[in-house]
Each structure stands twice: as C-alpha cells, then as structure tokens.
Amino acid sequence: MYRAPRGTADILPDEQPFWRYVESTAAELCEQFGYRRIDTPSFESSSLFLRSVGEATDVVEKETYTFDDRSGDSMTLRPEGTAAVCRAYLEHGMHVQPQPVRLYSVRAPMFRYDRPQAGRYRQHHQASVEAIGDADAAVDAEIIELAWSIFSKLGLNDLTLLVNSIGDQVCRPGYLDVLRHYYQPHQDHLCADCKRRFQSNPLRLLDCNKESCQPYTIEAPRTVDHLCAECKEHWDQLTGYLDSLSLPYSVDHRLVRGFDYYTRTVFEVQPPVEGSQSAIGGGGRYDGLIQELGGRATPAVGFASGMERLILNLKRQGVGPPSADPGPLAMVAFVGDAARNAAVKLAASLRGKGLPIMLAPPGKSLKAQMRHAGALNARHTVILGEEELTQDVATVRDMATGKQRQVPMTGVAEALRPS
C-alpha cells in the first residue's frame, strides 16, 4: 500500500476549511496593505539558493531536495520563498515600478529534508510577504504590523513578538570579531554544536539553548551594542515605529536567524505553547540579497509564516473557520427507472441555476437515498417517482422539519429557496 511520502500530508476535505480560512484571511489583509499576489515555481536553479540562503546554512547544506533534470541542470525544490521572489523581481524588471514593490504569496509549498515532527514537515506551505526597494525602517514596521495583523485576525492569542537587529555588512564583521573574542577563552566549555558554530557561524552561538552554554550566551556581547551609525539609526527608528504602533514586541538580543541574507532587522513570532517548533512566523530585512543575485543594490524586507503551524495553533487555541461544510441545498432522489431521466434532468437544470444540487445514489432504495441525504447534510430532498411523473410535480422535503410538499416541476428551484 502506498503512503504519502514521509513528512508530507494529504490535506483532506475536512481540513480544507482551515486552509481556506488562513489563506483568505492572510490574502485579504495583504491586499488591504497594498500587497499584490505573486506565485513562483516550486523549483529553481540550485545555485539561486546557494547564493541567497547561504552555502553554510543547515537548510542548504543538508535539507534541500536537489536533482539534476534531464538536461543535466541542477534544480532544487525551493526550501524558502524569498530568493525566488527576488529572482522574479529582477527577471521582470520590477525596479521600474514604484518602490517598494509589495508582494505576497499564500499556500506556497516549501521543501526541506528534515526529520518530521510536530509542526515540521518535508513539504510545508507558507504565507509570505516581501517589500522590495525601500530601506526605511517604516517598511520594516509595516511588515511586522502586517504579520501581527494576520495572526490577530486569525484569532491567535498570547503570541510573542521578538525583534532584534543583527547589523549589516559594515558592522557585522566587527561584531563577529568581538563575539569570537568573547567566546575564545570559553571554547572548551561549549557544547559540541557551539564548538562547530564558533568556526562556521558564530552568530548562532547566541541562540544556543543548551544549559551548559547558558552562562556564556547570557553574558555575550549584544548585536545592538555594536551597530554602525546607520544600523543604529535604523534600529532606533524601527523601535520608535513599533512603539507608536503599540505592537507588543520585546527585544531579544539572542534572536538571529538561519539564513545568511538577513541584515539589520530580524523578528520572529512565537506561539504560547512550549515545544520545539517555536516560530509560527519570522522574517527580517535583506538589503544585500538582490545585489547578491545580480541586481543593483536594493533594500528589502519580508516575512514568512508556516500555514501548518498556524493551523496547528488555531486548533490548540480552539479558534478557526466560522462554520463547517453546509452540505448541498438539495439531494435529488428517484424511485423507479421511469423517473431516472427526469431526476438527472432536474438536477442538471437546478445546477444550471447555480444551486448546489447532488443526485442521490442512483439505483438504491429510497430509504438509502434519504439516509445519504441526511448523512451529507442536504437541506432538502427532492423526490421523483411514478406519482410525481404522471402529475409533472416533484416532492420537496425539508430535511430539518420533515415537512414535504408537492410542487410543479418548474417550481422546484423556487421551493428550495431559503424559507
């Protein structure tokens, strides 16, 4: 028996209302903020992600689905969305549009070869937004506001909004030196991961949560204390905007993120429940990325949110789509072969009027057809049999009240209107 590949999941009909809910809520808010939808391919040239996300990152190093296509080109199923949107921005010359260009996407599949667990999948879906082409901290604030609005509107409560600045190409090298210098004497006491990080990616030393490393991470020099003048100003402006927006953020000096392209602002939104999957959304500024991909220097900010995690948390908090599947307006049942054609015709003509109509399971007893109608929540059952045919009428039964009456064939649609 075949199963869905490990770490992937079928989204069954019963789940779809949650997806629609998240998708439409996010999309509506994005549109309200002036963002326009973009969809990009599920795979791209492998080098796009090497260049953008970073070769030394875990995501690229060991989590990508990479393959050679039949012409020998290396392709990678996208592990994240930002790089592709930037590629599209460049490819379609969006720099000629009014800047910043505001883009969003929803239900975009992402692929990462992790080991699956709660809230973590090999294929997951993101809702994301990007604002490309403006360096002002007001845009950072707007992105954070939009992210926060989406979570709020969905009905999620008790979220934590963490913000930090990790500097840029100008000040980060200096900061990393300070950081290395600080960790140097403690190296022997660090956990195995941190020993590795010390070499490969010192920034990540900050967010190690191993107890043995706590003494060092807590005392570690802070990024915000080592920003260059421009970054410092940007950071001050950002917190100023966030304050005036009354967003309940807190500064987390240990917040760094896993992609190399982030500069200055980084932020993350976390749900109240403990557990490993801390973030339901995150993002930041990536001023160097467009240039890295071959464009001119272009500042940008964005964020992404995992839809599976959003839905997981909606369920945990008992909030979600307003109502369940309403069922068809009517189920058309028939008795006897003579009525068969009439039933099919009637159902078709009702559908032609835009009504949601289903044919009851043909060839079964009326009892079975009624049972089916009840099980699928049909609001009415329309019954056709010899009696009805001879008089050119149909019997319309209201399934909630059990009342039924006969109406002329031509008046069935009218009889189904909400009473």
Added chain:
RNA sequence: GUGGGCGUGGCCAAGUGGUCAAGGCGCCAGGUUGUGGCCCUGGAGAUCGAGGGUUCGAAUCCCUUCGCCCACCCCA
C-alpha cells in the same frame, strides 16, 4: 544526523503465549409495499506494519526491517 515512544479492519480500541482476534464509530442492508436523522437486527471489512526466529502453539517472546510520533538539531 542523534536519542526516546509506538505500530491490532477506514477511524478509535480490548486482548501481553493456547478457541488466528471483543467492543465502539463509520460503511452497507433490513425492520412489508416510495422516505433520512433515534432505536433494533444483520452484513461486509484484519493473514494483528513487514520479514525471519524461539515454541507443540504467538497479535502476545527475540532479531531485522519499514512506518508513524516525540525530543534534540534546524526552521515556518
């Protein structure tokens, strides 16, 4: 990649060496002739994840393997 838990019909689930498997949900069909939801009755559906071993005998013990879940890691 590392560690831990678990795998019984579509779903939930009893049974932990001896009638190859209880029950519930769901599904199907009946409860007289053309009528649902409640109730009653019946039915279909499991070689107990797979392979091997121990034993007179295993869903129940051992090994291997696959899968699922949880945590670490990483991230959404």
